[in-house]
Structures are given as structure tokens and as C-alpha cells.
Amino acid sequence: MRVVDAEAVAAALDWPRLVAALRELFACGATVPSRHVHVVQAPGAEPVTSLLMPAWHGPYYGLKAINIAAGNAARGLPGLHAVYLLFDAATGVPLACMDGDELTARRTVATSALAASWLARPDARRLLVVGAGRLARRLPWAYRAVRPIEEVQIWARRPEQARALADEWRGQGLQARAVDDLEAAVRRADIVSCATLSTAPLVHGASLAAGSHLDLIGSFTPEMREADEACFAGARVAVDTDEALRKSGDLIAPVAGGVLDPTAVVTLQHLARGEAGGRQSAAERTVFKSVGMALEDLAAAILVHRSIAPAQPERSSPPEH
Structure with missing residues (x-):
């Protein structure tokens, strides 16, 4: 069994190939049982939400264990830690143990980019990132794999974090700047991508421009919210899984x-299979909401495995008689 660290995972999951791998597996489908959710309570500490996420397709079976600790921000630690195990589905033999943090972060933002390939305007050039954490720092690069992003703005509750990330992006060649006025930044953005753990709406529908695309990555529980109800009024809405x-x-x-009709919400599988259409007009507002699903992890893990696995020797041709 190979142990694949974060650096190797990142190297294997370049954005164009990862978006393509996600598109392919959403179209093919995978077996995705319900995730197991456990609340882990250590003495004197805030609860940790632990998720076990299995999925299998073809010759591969994968299982991710992911721990989400909202209190880690105060400790100066990431709020998410994960490990991914990939197995041979026919034999149960372990193939690889991968850094789940990097895999999760990359598949999450790549899934948003995949959704934007159907939902964002083809000429979308102005991206607003809300949040400055692990996911947020990867968003511009994933979006640039599917849209001609030229300008990136970032807002965060801690302005110094937004400024630091904007400086980092500029050093990497992006036209990026931190902003203090979130509402004004929302009004001029072509794409607004929220990657926070907020429990109260940060983006309000009244501020979203016609033709804009709203991407909501952060909330994954009924108590968490990044957008108000008005964001969904009259918008075309897609999700990664109907569990959302x-x-x-x-x-x-x-x-x-009564603002959103759940029967009108489409999934990425519908879009990947051509069973539903994406954006219908340049003026239409669109929204994508993800909560994460094991199919996304499996697509990324298979790509990592195929990228690092040694080439198998070609089988010799049978002798002629």
C-alpha cells in the first residue's frame, strides 16, 4: 500500500484533469451509501463532527474519514482533517492511504469549478472569494480552469487574513485585492464563491447582479448559512447531491x-448526463450549493492512484499454434 502525502496529492490533482475526472464520474455514476456521522466529544473540548464516507465504482472502493472541528480556528489549526483509503474493490487489498485534507480541499473547489462550467457565464471574469481558509486559497486557480478569470477580490471576517491571501495571489501572478465592503464587492462580481463556516447569511440576494453565479461551499449542517433566502428567488439552483x-x-x-421549489433543483449528475441544462440566459442568476459527497473523493483518489501507480508491464501475446 502506498502512502501519499499532501504534496504528492496536490501534484497529481491539477485542476483541468481533476475537473475532467469529476465530470466523467458524475456522468458514469458510483455507488454512494449514506455517510456515517458521529459527534466525538473529548473532555473539556468542543465537539468534533466525524464523517465516514464510502463509495465504489468499477475496480475501486474508497473510504474517507473526515473530522471537522469548528473550534480549531481559535487554536490556529485548520478546521478539517481527513485521511482517504483506496482499495481494490474485487479483493479488498489496500492500494493507497492518501492525505485527505489536500484531496478534500481540491475535490471541493474543483467540484465548484465543474458546476461553474455549466452555470457561470462563459465570459465571467470577476471572482469574489468570501473567506480566507484552506478552500478559499485554491478557488481562483480552480475557476481559471473553466472561466477566463482576470480579477479576484477577497473578503474575510479578519481583514488581515484577506490582505495576506491577496498579497500571496499577487505574488503568484493574479490581479487580486482584499476588500472591506462585502456588499459592494458582491454587486460587481460575476462569480461569488463563499467558503466559510458561517451560521448567518453573508451574501444577500438583493446585492447579486443579474447574470451572476453564486457558489456556496461552506455550510454543511442545518444550522450553517452563507446566503439568505433572496439569493434563491428566481435563480437556477444546482447541488452536488440531493442530500444538500x-x-x-x-x-x-x-x-x-416557499422561495425555492426543491423539485426544480438539479444535481451535477443531471448536468453531466445532459438530463438537465445549465445556464439558460446571460441575465439568469445561478446558484450552486455543495455539501460534499463520496463520489467526488473517489474521483480524485482514482486520479491520484493512476498518476502515481507504477506502469503495469504489458502482457505478452499468446503463442501462435
């Missing part, structure tokens, strides 16, 4: 309030 309608506070509230 039950798990995400961003969707639960507008559905309960």
Missing part, C-alpha cells in the same frame, strides 16, 4: 419559506 436539500441550512430555509 436536507443537510444545508442555505437550502432548508428557502425551501421552508
